[in-house]
Amino acid sequence: MKTMNCRQLGGACEKQFHADTFEEMAELSKQHGMEMYRRQDAAHLQAMQKMQALMQDPEAMNRWFEAKRQAFEALPES
Secondary structure, X not given: OEEEEOHHHOOOOOOEEEEOOXXXXXXXXXXXXXXXXXXXXXHHHHHHHHHHXXXXXXXXXXXXXXXXXXXXXXXXXX
């Protein structure tokens, strides 16, 4: 099991997520983002705007995603 926080995954807070795989970690982050969107949390909305801009360039998005995957893989087991 590894631990990352929202900010490490492109978000806006220190909420921690725990997962065995990067795909699980990404899903936990996505669920958190959806909750923050429902709450209209300003900091998270700003982070989402940055992600939407990044998604306009598929190559840049793939590089970002792979960098996050590598960061996850490099983490120690918690």
